[in-house]
Amino acid sequence: MSKYVSVTADPAVEQLLEVAHEKGIETAFDRAEYIKPCPIGSDGVCCKICAMGPCRLVGKVKTGICGATVDTVVARNLGRQIAAGAAAHSDHGRDMALALLAVAEGEAPDYRVRDIGKLVEVATFLGISVEGRETNDIAKDVAEAALAQFGQQRGTLKYLERAPRKRQQIWKDLGIAPRGIDREVVETLHRTHIGNDQDAEHILDHGLRTALSDGWGGSMLSTDITDILFGTPVPLTSEVNMGCLEEDEVNIIVHGHEPLLSELILMACQDPEMIEYAKTKGAKGINLTGICCTANETLMRQGVRSAGNFLSQELAIATGAVEAMVVDIQCIMQALVGVAEHYHTKLITTSRKAKITGATHIEFDEHKAFEIAKRIVKEGIDNFPNRGKAEKVYIPNVSAPLVAGFSHEYLRYMQGGYYRGSFRPLNDAVMTGRIRGVAGVVGCNNPRTPHDYTHNYVVQELIKNDVLVVQTGCSAISVAKLGLLGPEALDHAGPGLREVCEAIGIPPVLHLGSCVDNTRILTVASQMATEGGLGDDIGDLPAVGLAPEWMSEKALSIGAYFVASGVYVIFGTKNPIAGSEEVQRLISEGWESKVGGKLEFILDPEEMVQKTLEHIDLKRAELGLPEYDPDRFGQSGDAPLEAFFAVPPEERNLYSRKAYVSGD
Ligand code: MSK
Numbered sequence: 001m002s003k004y005v006s007v008t009a010d011p012a013v014e015q016l017l018e019v020a021h022e023k024g025i026e027t028a029f030d031r032a033e034y035i036k037p038c039p040i041g042s043d044g045v046c047c048k049i050c051a052m053g054p055c056r057l058v059g060k061v062k063t064g065i066c067g068a069t070v071d072t073v074v075a076r077n078l079g080r081q082i083a084a085g086a087a088a089h090s091d092h093g094r095d096m097a098l099a100l101l102a103v104a105e106g107e108a109p110d111y112r113v114r115d116i117g118k119l120v121e122v123a124t125f126l127g128i129s130v131e132g133r134e135t136n137d138i139a140k141d142v143a144e145a146a147l148a149q150f151g152q153q154r155g156t157l158k159y160l161e162r163a164p165r166k167r168q169q170i171w172k173d174l175g176i177a178p179r180g181i182d183r184e185v186v187e188t189l190h191r192t193h194i195g196n197d198q199d200a201e202h203i204l205d206h207g208l209r210t211a212l213s214d215g216w217g218g219s220m221l222s223t224d225i226t227d228i229l230f231g232t233p234v235p236l237t238s239e240v241n242m243g244c245l246e247e248d249e250v251n252i253i254v255h256g257h258e259p260l261l262s263e264l265i266l267m268a269c270q271d272p273e274m275i276e277y278a279k280t281k282g283a284k285g286i287n288l289t290g291i292c293c294t295a296n297e298t299l300m301r302q303g304v305r306s307a308g309n310f311l312s313q314e315l316a317i318a319t320g321a322v323e324a325m326v327v328d329i330q331c332i333m334q335a336l337v338g339v340a341e342h343y344h345t346k347l348i349t350t351s352r353k354a355k356i357t358g359a360t361h362i363e364f365d366e367h368k369a370f371e372i373a374k375r376i377v378k379e380g381i382d383n384f385p386n387r388g389k390a391e392k393v394y395i396p397n398v399s400a401p402l403v404a405g406f407s408h409e410y411l412r413y414m415q416g417g418y419y420r421g422s423f424r425p426l427n428d429a430v431m432t433g434r435i436r437g438v439a440g441v442v443g444c445n446n447p448r449t450p451h452d453y454t455h456n457y458v459v460q461e462l463i464k465n466d467v468l469v470v471q472t473g474c475s476a477i478s479v480a481k482l483g484l485l486g487p488e489a490l491d492h493a494g495p496g497l498r499e500v501c502e503a504i505g506i507p508p509v510l511h512l513g514s515c516v517d518n519t520r521i522l523t524v525a526s527q528m529a530t531e532g533g534l535g536d537d538i539g540d541l542p543a544v545g546l547a548p549e550w551m552s553e554k555a556l557s558i559g560a561y562f563v564a565s566g567v568y569v570i571f572g573t574k575n576p577i578a579g580s581e582e583v584q585r586l587i588s589e590g591w592e593s594k595v596g597g598k599l600e601f602i603l604d605p606e607e608m609v610q611k612t613l614e615h616i617d618l619k620r621a622e623l624g625l626p627e628y629d630p631d632r633f634g635q636s637g638d639a640p641l642e643a644f645f646a647v648p649p650e651e652r653n654l655y656s657r658k659a660y661v662s663g664d
Contacts, residue, residue, distance in 0.1 A: 004029070008451035010481055012242035012398035013308070016315035019394050025342050027314045028333065032447035043579030044074040050194040057579070068198060074580035075200035076192040078556070078587075079207045081576070083188035085557030086210050088330055089516055090150070090181045090218025091353075092257055096225040097146040099260055099366050103229065104140035110264060110370040113139050114231045118409075122224045126158060139228070146221045152180035159216045163522075164529045166537040167566060171212065174594055176205060176564065178213035185210055204586050208564040208595065215561030220519040226297065230263055233300040233405035233513065240480040242312070243399030244305035245321045249287040250278050252380045253307055253316055256328035257514060259297035261350055261364045262290065264373035265326060266302055274377055281384045286377065291316060292331045293473060293514035300405050300513050308481075309452075309474035310551070311445040314339045320393040324380035328364070329354050330515075331444070331552065344386035346379055402485035404476075404511040408523040414504055423524075423531040425504060426468075430542060431533050434496035436466040436628045437616030438528075440521045440562070443547030443555045444474050446573045452478040454548035454572050454605045459484055461609040463508040466494035466630065467616065468501075472518050475548070476511045484509050495634020518558050521545075522565060535623055539566025539596030542619035544612045548572040548605065563587070563597035568615045570608050575601035 004017040007029050020027055040046045040056045047064045048054035055064035055073075063069055068076075102108035113119050113135050119142060120130050128141045149157055156177040160168055171177040178184045188210045191197035197206070227233075245251045252269065254262040268274055269286040278286050289307040290298050298304035307316050310331055316322055317339045324346045325336065332349075337358035340347045347359040350372075355361050362376055387393060412421035429435040439462050445451050455478035459469050463484075471479065479485060486507055490498050493508040501508050512520040525538045534541050545562040547555050550571050559569045577583045578601075592598040602608050617628055 006450060007447070008311070009453045009456055010241070010308070010312070010451060012396040013312055013315050013451060015396045015398070016242065016318045016394070020315065020318045020339075023318075023342060023391075025318060025339055026335075027339070028311060028335065028447045029451075037448070037574075042574065042576070044077045044577045044583075045070055045579035047073040047076070049076065049192065066194060071200040071580045071582045072198045072203070074577050074583045075203040075586070078577055078583065079188050079192050079203045079210070081553045081556045082207045082560050083185045083210050085553035085555065086214035086218065087185045088554050089214045089222070089557060090185070092329065092516060093218035093222030093225070094147065094150055095258060095260070096222045096229070097143050100139055100225050100229060101143035101147070102366050104136045104143055106136070108366040108369065110368075111229060111366070113228055115228050118224070118232050119228045122228065125162075142228070143225070146225060149217060149221065150181045153183060154179060157181070157213065157217045159220045160212070162220070163216060163526055163565065164537050167539070170566075170595060171564070174205070176209040176212065178209050178217060181213045181217045184213040200580070200583055201586050201590065204583070204591075205594075207560055208591070211557045211560030212564050214557045215519060215522055215565065219516040220522070222516045223513070223519050226259060226516075227407070230259060230301050232409050233407045234410050235403055235405045236303045237401060237403055238299055238303040238305050239399050240306045240308070240402055240477060241399040242307055242316065242319060242396045244287075244289045244307055245316070245319055245395045246285075246287040247321065247393070247395060248284045250281070250283045250285070250381050250384045251287050251289065251322045252377060253289050253291055253322055253325045254294045254298065254328075255291040255313060255325055256332055256351075257293045257297070257330045257516070258328045258351075259294065259301075260366060261326070261328060261369065261373060262294045262298050263302070264369045265377060266298060266304060267370065268373040268377040271374065274374065274381065277378070278381045278384065281381055283381070283384045286381065294328060296473065296476065296514040296517070300511070300517075303404075306477055306480070309445055309477040311447060311451045317343055317345045319395050320344075320391040321387065321395050323383040323387065324348055324376065326350060326376055327354070327356075327359075330554070332356070343391050344383055344389065346383055348376055348379065350376070400481055400483045402480040402511070403487070403507055404485065406470075406506070406510040406512050408520050408527065411510075411524060412527070414506065423528050425500075427528055427531045427533045429496075429500040431625055433620075433626050433628050434466070434500050434633050435468050436494075436496070436613070437542035437544070437619065438468045438470065439543065439612055440470050440472075440518070440545045441548065442472045442475050442515075442518055442521075442545070442558065443550040444552055445478070446549045446551035449549055449573045452481065452549075454608075455479055456482050456484070457605045458546060458548050458608055459509060460492055462612065463489065463493045463497060465613055466497040466628070467612070468497060469509045470512050470521050470524065471509060472512050472521070473515045479509055480511070485511050494630060496630075496632070499633055515554055515558070522562075525565070525567070537566055537596070540619065540623060542616040542623070542625075543567060544615050545569040546572070546608060546612065548608060559599055563591055563599050564595050566596040568597060569599045570611060571599065571601045572603055572605065572608060574603070577601070
């Protein structure tokens with residue numbers, strides 16, 4: 001057995017780690033072995049916000065030089081991490097809004113509004129008139145209204161109105177309704193500067209406000225605008241893992257988060273002229289795949305195949321089959337430069353915000369996007385003849401089919417069609433106990449925990465226990481590799497969940513998109529809460545959020561905005577606030593008493609699942625729903641046809657088919 005089986009659940013990554021090892025190439029897996037985490041920073045008790053320190057608050061040292069306590073230092077560090085995550089997501093959203101503005105003003109001729117329906121819906125929500133107006137005029141107003149949310153100084157963010165009324169009132173009463181996106185991030189940085197906010201609870205409450213400005217602000221508008229520009233996702237099939245790389249084609253991988261360039265790179269890869277050019281270089285064609293959330297963006301809308309998730313990035317280059325890895329923003333390892341040096345692969349940075357020393361920089365500009373995309377693709381094609389000259393090509397024959405593209409709009413549609421779309425069937429299924437509850441499983445990989453294991457374990461256990469799972473980010477790619485993002489996953493689902501999924505026609509694990517698309521989960525939760533029967537707030541739902549293998553500051557912002565929205569959130573891997581029992585209490589019991597949601601760091605996967613199920617059952621009991629009984633439902637698909645036809649035709653539908661058998 002390979003020695004790498006203990007560090008990854010992904011057989012392709014396992015094989016490529018062997019390849020890398022043979023060539024003496026170091027990866028994040030190796031570095032995680034010999035770089036031991038600093039125990040002081042790890043617990044959040046290192047303060048380095050001024051030049052008197054850094055102060056390490058360990059042992060007998062109970063305060064920093066300025067007198068800052070452990071609780072203050074730990075809370076300040078967490079607050080800053082949340083702010084950094086919120087800034088990253090929201091700045092991505094800002095770029096989407098700027099791109100929409102450029103399109104509307106005719107300055108980005110290679111783009112157009114692809115989803116006019118969504119544009120009209122968003123414009124109407126923002127109070128922008130649409131009657132008799134040109135598409136681009138509406139788009140201009142939408143872009144400007146979105147951009148205004150960033151710099152708004154007073155009032156509250158418009159997108160908060162998408163939350164249930166009760167939730168909005170909680171935010172208002174607590175004074176944590178964000179005023180403007182940038183304002184809350186800046187205020188966190190100000191509050192956590194030396195000698196300012198030194199009350200852990202006060203700092204953490206502003207952390208919630210800052211996170212809300214991301215979830216119900218920058219990220220939410222980013223998802224909206226991306227849908228407007230590139231289309232609202234609908235289910236489609238695709239494939240995931242290293243087997244998506246092609247032996248005889250030019251392989252280009254897009255990696256990062258923004259879809260602006262990658263959508264155009266896809267167009268360039270499909271351009272007959274470029275394909276012909278690739279053939280002149282000896283390739284049969286051009287194969288575009290993705291990594292991380294740029295992959296998720298292009299997968300969700302265009303079905304572009306995904307080569308892997310966060311910890312796959314270095315190993316994709318180790319196949320020796322990648323002509324160009326094109327990166328934009330976020331989650332891009334600097335180590336890619338070093339790995340690429342062993343191969344012919346060109347690492348191409350494209351964002352004006354993200355250069356990497358040693359990489360080729362071809363700056364993206366939406367005003368001449370297609371021209372730049374073609375230039376980048378040409379770089380890849382020109383590099384094809386260099387493949388295999390110095391290195392052996394090894395593409396693991398590992399891939400899995402998947403279904404992606406579940407937007408909240410489509411989930412509504414599939415539960416009633418165009419005119420009667422709703423969340424009624426889903427709510428009813430939860431109320432009867434066919435579906436025990438809902439879990440959002442999201443987030444990154446982290447080499448401090450075996451790659452993909454916890455994602456896969458948690459998701460399998462939850463669906464086995466009749467919990468419907470919604471996913472985003474690298475977590476979705478992880479379970480896709482295992483084959484759980486498709487109908488085959490029904491074989492692993494509990495009987496009640498299976499029954500509902502078969503009736504509606506969905507898999508038990510739904511891929512909702514990239515990191516910023518966690519806001520789709522907020523929207524689904526909001527619509528379930530307002531549909532009726534499951535309380536009247538997100539906090540009432542039998543639902544839990546999990547980030548089993550998180551690593552990025554963005555994950556902390558996501559976790560905090562789900563908590564502020566009333567959700568119990570569980571993070572795995574490591575506890576960055578372990579140094580303060582008081583901060584741990586404040587973000588669990590403390591936040592729960594204020595906003596109904598709480599954040600806990602639970603490192604044991606079994607305990608994660610157990611706590612999730614306990615919480616779901618607790619919420620069911622609070623709602624007065626029947627106790628979950630795994631044996632109550634479950635002869636899905638095999639209900640006697642006589643029983644089915646004994647029911648008047650107008651009352652027959654697949655959803656209620658089981659009822660004819662069980663007598664419910
Ligand atoms: S890419 S933030 S490693 S999910 Fe969105 Fe994956 Fe986490 Fe990056």
